[in-house]
Amino acid sequence: MKRLPPTGLSEEALFAQLEAYAADDLDWRAGRTFGYIYDAGRQVEGVAKRAFTRFLTENALDPTVYPSLLRIENDLLAVALSHLQAPEGAVGTFTSGGTESILLAVLSARTLARARGVTAPEMILPVTAHAAFHKAARYLDVTPVLVPVDPRTFKPEPAAMEAAITPNTALLVLSAPSYGHGVVDPVAEVAAVAEARGLPLHVDACVGGWLLPYFRRLGSPVPAFDFSLPGVTSISMDFHKYGYAPKGASVVCFRDKALRAAAYFACAQWTGYTVINTAVQSSRGGGPLAACWATVNYLGDEGYLEIARQMRDATQRLAQGIEAIDGLYLMASPEFCMFSFTSDTIHLYHLIDEMRQRQWYIQPQFGIHGHASNIHLSVHKGNVQFVEAFLADLAECAEIVRGLPTPDLMSTLAPLLGSLQGGLTPEVFAQLLGAMGLEGAALPERMAPINGLLELLPPELKEEALIAFLNELFVPAE
Numbered sequence: 001m002k003r004l005p006p007t008g009l010s011e012e013a014l015f016a017q018l019e020a021y022a023a024d025d026l027d028w029r030a031g032r033t034f035g036y037i038y039d040a041g042r043q044v045e046g047v048a049k050r051a052f053t054r055f056l057t058e059n060a061l062d063p064t065v066y067p068s069l070l071r072i073e074n075d076l077l078a079v080a081l082s083h084l085q086a087p088e089g090a091v092g093t094f095t096s097g098g099t100e101s102i103l104l105a106v107l108s109a110r111t112l113a114r115a116r117g118v119t120a121p122e123m124i125l126p127v128t129a130h131a132a133f134h135k136a137a138r139y140l141d142v143t144p145v146l147v148p149v150d151p152r153t154f155k156p157e158p159a160a161m162e163a164a165i166t167p168n169t170a171l172l173v174l175s176a177p178s179y180g181h182g183v184v185d186p187v188a189e190v191a192a193v194a195e196a197r198g199l200p201l202h203v204d205a206c207v208g209g210w211l212l213p214y215f216r217r218l219g220s221p222v223p224a225f226d227f228s229l230p231g232v233t234s235i236s237m238d239f240h241k242y243g244y245a246p247k248g249a250s251v252v253c254f255r256d257k258a259l260r261a262a263a264y265f266a267c268a269q270w271t272g273y274t275v276i277n278t279a280v281q282s283s284r285g286g287g288p289l290a291a292c293w294a295t296v297n298y299l300g301d302e303g304y305l306e307i308a309r310q311m312r313d314a315t316q317r318l319a320q321g322i323e324a325i326d327g328l329y330l331m332a333s334p335e336f337c338m339f340s341f342t343s344d345t346i347h348l349y350h351l352i353d354e355m356r357q358r359q360w361y362i363q364p365q366f367g368i369h370g371h372a373s374n375i376h377l378s379v380h381k382g383n384v385q386f387v388e389a390f391l392a393d394l395a396e397c398a399e400i401v402r403g404l405p406t407p408d409l410m411s412t413l414a415p416l417l418g419s420l421q422g423g424l425t426p427e428v429f430a431q432l433l434g435a436m437g438l439e440g441a442a443l444p445e446r447m448a449p450i451n452g453l454l455e456l457l458p459p460e461l462k463e464e465a466l467i468a469f470l471n472e473l474f475v476p477a478e
């Protein structure tokens, strides 16, 4: 097992080592990554870095000690709230990301439901709602009640959302847009239901909340999704996605202070300092706050409008280009700069691998609830100038994949499925890895066999297998 060096390394030596570690990372600067990365260019990155390092060491734990960070956060909240057409009295909390924002929104709803006497709280989620809600459900012991979506629009029926309401309902959830398919849920209709029933409605605008208003200004038909609808009680919105701020930057906004206070935490019951927290994190670096503040103020309103224009045009071109490739089709018509496509004739995971060999990163999404497996693209500014190159490679790779044999994975998996019924013991997991052509946790060059087998596993087993895999991946370095 690795140990600390007896004497410290020189700065050169340790940076050399870090660079060596980074050698196999995705080369996101090359604009070939359609997911995980949101890159607005070197200048924006430089400004954010400078602001980040200026507040690298400050701690947002105590707003009375660092009034700078309090001011930065309040500036960002004002910007976010006015962007979301929030009424007088609306407030928010800066968090480390969409997941933390969502945890706090669910916590607020659960706290208030309990205060109303609900002991087994439920949360109504379209199947397209982000996994972070399932995480919040498990962490906070709220039961998710899933609502199907239309197979063509990928949106839930408002009537189906309403029909799922019970006396235990603590929260309704919609997305604007959902990550997987990039469509905006019918927020106005469900907001009217929520308001009439006196139930909170959270709109997950993590990925799209920031740019959607710009898309609207450019003429795209973006429906109302924000606080302009009285039934919307909270909204999550990430700055570290299409706000182009470095990671660690999101906000959760509440219609009023009572909703927010239900997600605050104070503790005066131990021997140390009294703890008061607005978010899940307690000690909190000033870097993400300052870098986010610098990014939004550097780009400004016109900067974002121009970015949105580029995103919209690139997405339209990509969508057209993909539909023009024989065998590929879009799952829903894109309402934002993200969408998914699928095929009945071209093996998707081979296509992903072929593209990966040409340094393109595109994301597999497994079929579930009757919806087909597919490939997802999130388009960011860094991709814009590579759209034609991407389409040319995609068309070529589709031709190559057409000629590849489709592996018969079911026959590989069939003998294993019996033993899988008994749960994923270490022995069965080892067999499963073997079937995927894996030894230990090292990833092979081609992911198609792994994705293909995972696709065949039921969701619960998929989760178990992935947890077992992660458990192997994070081990002390040799």
Ligand SMILES: *Cc1c(COP(=O)(O)O)cnc(C)c1O
Binding pocket: 096, 097, 098, 099, 100, 130, 132, 175, 177, 178, 179, 204, 205, 206, 207, 238, 250
């Ligand atoms: C990314 C995303 C989240 C989760 O955000 P993280 O920042 O990854 O924690 C939640 N909802 C949607 C719609 C997202 O796109």
